[in-house]
Amino acid sequence: GLKGTVSALWHSESVQAIESGVPLVGIFGGTFDPIHNGHLRVAEEIAETIGLRELRFVPAGIPRLRHAPAASLQHRAAIVGLAIRGNSRFVLDEREVRRHGVSYSVESLRELRREMGECVILCFIIGADAFMKLADWHSWRELFGLCHFIIVARPGYALASNRYALPQELEDECAQRWASSADSLKYTPSGLVFIAPTTLLDISATSIRAHIAAGKSVRYLMPDAAIDYIAANHLYSGGG
Numbered sequence: 548g549l550k551g552t553v554s555a556l557w558h559s560e561s562v563q564a565i566e567s568g569v570p571l572v573g574i575f576g577g578t579f580d581p582i583h584n585g586h587l588r589v590a591e592e593i594a595e596t597i598g599l600r601e602l603r604f605v606p607a608g609i610p611r612l613r614h615a616p617a618a619s620l621q622h623r624a625a626i627v628g629l630a631i632r633g634n635s636r637f638v639l640d641e642r643e644v645r646r647h648g649v650s651y652s653v654e655s656l657r658e659l660r661r662e663m664g665e666c667v668i669l670c671f672i673i674g675a676d677a678f679m680k681l682a683d684w685h686s687w688r689e690l691f692g693l694c695h696f697i698i699v700a701r702p703g704y705a706l707a708s709n710r711y712a713l714p715q716e717l718e719d720e721c722a723q724r725w726a727s728s729a730d731s732l733k734y735t736p737s738g739l740v741f742i743a744p745t746t747l748l749d750i751s752a753t754s755i756r757a758h759i760a761a762g763k764s765v766r767y768l769m770p771d772a773a774i775d776y777i778a779a780n781h782l783y784s785g786g787g
């Protein structure tokens with residue numbers, strides 16, 4: 548009857564309100580030493596599947612858990628800026644450049660949450676290789692109260708086909724958090740873990756640095772403008 552119709556209408560309207568009103572914002576943190584087409588293609592596909600309003604690339608300062616980057620943070624951020632130019636959804640977020648010192652993702656996410664408010668849906672994009680080590684991150688459990696995790700597969704990492712390969716404490720933390728569809732991410736601002744289907748591209752910054760140091764071409768592995776900047780500034784050439 549009428550009651551059913553009204554409640555169905557009300558329901559579809561509120562779903563629409565959620566879909567159009569609450570923005571989804573992607574956060575892609577990384578050393579980006581340098582950024583490459585593996586990062587960029589994954590970002591583009593996720594922005595499309597999840598329906599991100601914007602995707603912020605956050606180059607990290609001094610990583611606590613890995614070797615020092617080969618290029619300075621200023622250079623790495625400049626390369627990201629050139630690489631994403633022309634994509635209206637992609638934004639360079641330089642908060643870790645301004646902060647100096649060791650980078651903690653939790654600090655950047657706390658800041659973003661404060662700036663953007665409680666309702667915004669924050670989606671942190673992370674490669675399967677990096678997600679496996681999440682329990683080593685500073686205040687890692689707090690992250691689930693700040694953002695969703697969007698995990699992307701990388702060639703050679705089993706996670707996407709076998710989520711149970713996670714370390715035990717991470718597996719336990721995630722047990723009730725697995726999202727079965729991209730759609731379910733829209734109904735809560737944080738706390739879910741979603742394995743995003745993306746094209747597997749076996750490109751790494753390590754292999755790019757090795758190519759450049761050997762004087763080999765990296766064309767088609769990263770955008771031309773980024774390659775030109777690296778050449779003009781003699782980065783990764785092995786000469787310092």
Ligand code: ATP
Nearest residue numbers: 576577578579585673674677701748750751752753
């Ligand atoms: P390096 O080779 O120096 O370790 P990297 O290529 O892994 O660098 P990072 O800047 O460390 O690049 O990566 C930032 C994030 O992007 C990480 O979560 C990483 O897992 C992910 N990532 C990097 N390359 C790819 C790729 N080809 N496909 C999917 N995810 C990727």
